[in-house]
Amino acid sequence: MQEAIFRTLRRSLADQESIALATVVAGPGVGCQLLVWPGGQTLGDLGSPRLNQRASLYAEQLIPAQQSARQAFDSDRATVDVFFEVVAPPLKLVVVGAVHVAEHLIRLARELGFETVIVDPRAAFLSQERFAGASQRIGAWPQKALLQVGIDESTFVAVLSHDPKIDLPAIESALRSPARYIGVLGSKKSHKKRLSKLRDMGFSELDLKRLHAPIGLDLGGRRAVEIALAIAAQMVAVHHGRTGDPKDAR
Amino acid sequence: MRQVLKEIEGWKRQGSGVALATVVKVWGSAPRPLGSKMAIRDDGEMVGSVSGGCVEAAVCQEAKGVLVSGEPRLLRYGVADEEAWSLGLSCGGEIEVFIEKVA
Numbered sequence: 399m400q401e402a403i404f405r406t407l408r409r410s411l412a413d414q415e416s417i418a419l420a421t422v423v424a425g426p427g428v429g430c431q432l433l434v435w436p437g438g439q440t441l442g443d444l445g446s447p448r449l450n451q452r453a454s455l456y457a458e459q460l461i462p463a464q465q466s467a468r469q470a471f472d473s474d475r476a477t478v479d480v481f482f483e484v485v486a487p488p489l490k491l492v493v494v495g496a497v498h499v500a501e502h503l504i505r506l507a508r509e510l511g512f513e514t515v516i517v518d519p520r521a522a523f524l525s526q527e528r529f530a531g532a533s534q535r536i537g538a539w540p541q542k543a544l545l546q547v548g549i550d551e552s553t554f555v556a557v558l559s560h561d562p563k564i565d566l567p568a569i570e571s572a573l574r575s576p577a578r579y580i581g582v583l584g585s586k587k588s589h590k591k592r593l594s595k596l597r598d599m600g601f602s603e604l605d606l607k608r609l610h611a612p613i614g615l616d617l618g619g620r621r622a623v624e625i626a627l628a629i630a631a632q633m634v635a636v637h638h639g640r641t642g643d644p645k646d647a648r
Numbered sequence: 649m650r651q652v653l654k655e656i657e658g659w660k661r662q663g664s665g666v667a668l669a670t671v672v673k674v675w676g677s678a679p680r681p682l683g684s685k686m687a688i689r690d691d692g693e694m695v696g697s698v699s700g701g702c703v704e705a706a707v708c709q710e711a712k713g714v715l716v717s718g719e720p721r722l723l724r725y726g727v728a729d730e731e732a733w734s735l736g737l738s739c740g741g742e743i744e745v746f747i748e749k750v751a
Contacts, residue, residue: 399668399750408657411650423672423746429720466683468673481672481746483683485649511650 403431403442407485414487416464418457420444423468424479436461444480449473453480460484488513489552489578489637494540494568495559496523499583502626503556504532510630512554517543519564540568549575554633556613558583566595573605579636581613581629615642652685652696656750665690666750667711671698675726676741687750690715698745699725711747720748 403419410417410433418434427445434440434457444450452471460467464486471478491507493500496518504514508531516529521537529535536543549555555572557565560583569592572580582589589611596606614628615635635642652668659666671684679700686696686704688711698707703725714721726742 399748401751404653404656404750408653411653421670421672421746421748423720423722423744428722429748466681468682481670483649483670488650 399431400442403433406433406441411485416461416484416486418461419483419485420453420457421481421483422478423481426476426478432457434458434461444478446473449478453482457482457484487552489554490515490547490550491554491556491633492517492544492547492549494518494543494555494557495561495564495583496520496528497558497560497583498622499625499629500556500558501528502623503558503629504529506626506630507554507633508532510634512633515543515547517547517568518559540564541571544568544571544575549577551576551578553577554579554581554636556581556583556629556633558613560584562592562595566592569596569609570599573601573608577608579633580609581632582609582611583613583625584611586612610636649683649685652687655695656687659687659689659693660750665715667714667747668750669698669707669711669745669747671743672722672746673744674741675743678741678743680743688712688715688747699743703743703745707745707747714747714749718749720746722746 416436420432422428422430422444430444432440432442432444432450432453434454438454438458440454444453449471456469460482461484464484466483468481489512491512492515493503494517496516504516507514514532515534516524516532517536517540518524519539524535524537555577557568559565593606615631617628632642656666667688669686671680671682674682680698684698686694686698688694688708692708694708710721710723723745
């Protein structure tokens, strides 16, 4: 790997850009690399202009799907075997409600590679000591905070405050966004009340189906760290398109 | 990827030679997905993984050769279950690992 490729890759990861790296792993030009940006801009060389062009077109299709792939390209003389890898920005977790469970969830999510944001209008709850691992601590009402963060398809939202004044506007903002995951803490009983309020606000049954409530997998734990683990486990399952069933039940 | 590249940057700043190993093909039940990475420093120190621990030592050995020659290598690991304890992947899968020098 050439220094320019390495440096650019490092910078793209820091800038949270999506980018693809193509590497010739067999055939002529083994070890040659090309970086491809979503718009088709490139850096590097796989050995021929024609191969660069074909590889960059192929890479541009992989970037939105965030998939790695291996592809052989035939030229007049030989077959070139190329490995494509998409480097995507990290998943993001926004926790609303600076409660005890939130401290553990922020820590676990960070360990899992999430960029983490903690939101609570009660700014005094957001001390550095409690949320040292969070990339951002936002002392504002959820509607404003979620707008500021920017909720996209790779954002997970956990609503934990237990206070409808904070939870409801957070759920409303999350439901109006393309968030990948929306989990809400609270009993089945309190969720029923919440659902009727959300229906009154105009949300459809299809909208409400997006909510994971009560939040988390059924691990049975009641301690704050156990609840945080149940939530983190559910986030991992959702990320991989699974439900979180035991493997021996499959 | 993020963590491994960060580590490489630190090693390079100290003036060490560094090789990067990447899983570039998987067959069957491989322990780590495509793109999994491991960095190897010239003194044998490593970070990350390309399998569940089955082939890391062999990859580390190959990486030393890559650091000396500067030429990348493509290696294939994986064996039938009955031989699994001797060398390769005990899960029965197969992987290809590409090792390159980071300049």
